[in-house]
Amino acid sequence: MLKFLSVRVEDHIAVATLNHAPANAMSSQVMHDVTELIDQVEKDDNIRVVVIHGEGRFFSAGADIKEFTSVTEAKQATELAQLGQVTFERVEKCSKPVIAAIHGAALGGGLEFAMSCHMRFATESAKLGLPELTLGLIPGFAGTQRLPRYVGKAKACEMMLTSTPITGAEALKWGLVNGLFSEESLLDDTLKVAKQIAGKSPATTRAVLELLQTTKSSHYYEGVQRESQIFGEVFTSEDGREGVAAFLEKRKPSFSGR
Numbered sequence: 001m002l003k004f005l006s007v008r009v010e011d012h013i014a015v016a017t018l019n020h021a022p023a024n025a026m027s028s029q030v031m032h033d034v035t036e037l038i039d040q041v042e043k044d045d046n047i048r049v050v051v052i053h054g055e056g057r058f059f060s061a062g063a064d065i066k067e068f069t070s071v072t073e074a075k076q077a078t079e080l081a082q083l084g085q086v087t088f089e090r091v092e093k094c095s096k097p098v099i100a101a102i103h104g105a106a107l108g109g110g111l112e113f114a115m116s117c118h119m120r121f122a123t124e125s126a127k128l129g130l131p132e133l134t135l136g137l138i139p140g141f142a143g144t145q146r147l148p149r150y151v152g153k154a155k156a157c158e159m160m161l162t163s164t165p166i167t168g169a170e171a172l173k174w175g176l177v178n179g180l181f182s183e184e185s186l187l188d189d190t191l192k193v194a195k196q197i198a199g200k201s202p203a204t205t206r207a208v209l210e211l212l213q214t215t216k217s218s219h220y221y222e223g224v225q226r227e228s229q230i231f232g233e234v235f236t237s238e239d240g241r242e243g244v245a246a247f248l249e250k251r252k253p254s255f256s257g258r
Helices: 028-043 074-092 109-116 143-151 153-162 168-174 186-198 202-213 218-235 238-248
Strands: 005-010 013-018 049-054 098-102 105-107 119-122 127-129
Touching: 005 028, 013 028, 013 186, 028 049, 028 074, 049 186, 074 109, 074 218, 098 109, 098 186, 105 109, 109 127, 109 143, 119 168, 119 186, 143 153, 143 218, 218 238
Parallel strands: 013 049, 049 098, 098 119, 105 127
Antiparallel strands: 005 013
């Protein structure tokens, strides 16, 4: 049973709404919901396309930082990263197109989720970024591997090291999103694209998605595995603990380099 996702089906399109107030954080339960959603979609021949959007102010403002406080060992942090990686790999390998409609913000785990979708549409003012370094952490849900595929290595490096988000307009320029829609029409216009796709033969859309998966090399999967290991190490470092604590206490972190 889905806890933080609600789904309605219209015209062969499953519209999934993420509702995990206040920021649609990517908690472990949300990860499980996403996996269950994809499982349901795969089994339903009436569904040909999936559109995901966020309720409220954001698509998703990131991982569930409060959940991080219960993680005390590197092994636990690595397993948390692997949960996100496996979940988003499941999205990317879905045999039916998954489209993200991004408003407000897609940050950290939220952007990692959006990047696992096959297409992304955003509002011009939406903020997209991987700001984990401000917490003394690194992206852990395959963000270090997916972002360079879309914006190139240099831009990905800049976005992660400076922790500065880009706007939807900039994201279009860099190839991170497919198009821009107004705040008011984002979901409706994204659904128009979805309807175009839903009108195609399901066999052909499935074939295209399968073939696109072959562009991922073994180096990608090696990078994802290494990312989860380093995430665990960084998470339990002094700076990692300081960054998370500072975020929750709403203060500037003081990093020692340890």
